[in-house]
Amino acid sequence: MNSDNLKLQAKNLAQEFPRSPRTTLAGYVHAARMLDKCRAVVAGTAGEYHFNCPLDRYLLDFTGIDAEAFRAFVATGADDTAVAAWIAAHSKIKDDGEVVAWNNKMRDMRLSEMPLPLQVFLEGYIPKFIPANRPVRVWFDVYDLEEKRM
Numbered sequence: 001m002n003s004d005n006l007k008l009q010a011k012n013l014a015q016e017f018p019r020s021p022r023t024t025l026a027g028y029v030h031a032a033r034m035l036d037k038c039r040a041v042v043a044g045t046a047g048e049y050h051f052n053c054p055l056d057r058y059l060l061d062f063t064g065i066d067a068e069a070f071r072a073f074v075a076t077g078a079d080d081t082a083v084a085a086w087i088a089a090h091s092k093i094k095d096d097g098e099v100v101a102w103n104n105k106m107r108d109m110r111l112s113e114m115p116l117p118l119q120v121f122l123e124g125y126i127p128k129f130i131p132a133n134r135p136v137r138v139w140f141d142v143y144d145l146e147e148k149r150m
Contacts (some may be wrong), residue, residue: 013047017147025087026088027099028102029106031084034051035074037056052071065090069090111138130146
């Protein structure tokens with residue numbers, strides 16, 4: 001592990017937010033956010049954020065990437081460009097059209113389309129962390145509203 005590189009790149013998620021799930025890395029939505037969270041977990045600066053959460057699982061399951069293999073590579077101190085290349089090399093998805101369709105599905109995923117346990121979780125989470133006057137139209141809105149990007 002190159003702890004110096006990792007520490008330079010890891011955000012302190014107790015003080016700043018990870019990137020929006022809408023931000024792409026290696027062509028995938030959410031990948032940049034997942035990387036921010038993973039770096040912070042490895043560096044011990046994750047605050048209340050988690051790596052390998054349900055949203056991360058959508059990306060990991062779609063690509064066939066193992067969470068622990070991803071974490072081990074991130075722990076080397078790899079920069080965004082190297083991580084993007086690693087994701088591209090390790091993803092089972094090689095068709096750009098599949099990636100675009102998955103990205104759009106994720107961008108457009110309504111709460112009612114999510115697995116029931118996530119719906120139940122968000123039923124309590126949204127009123128606690130999202131201003132009452134801000135409607136949540138899709139899942140990614142939860143993050144961008146809470147983290148004041150919208």
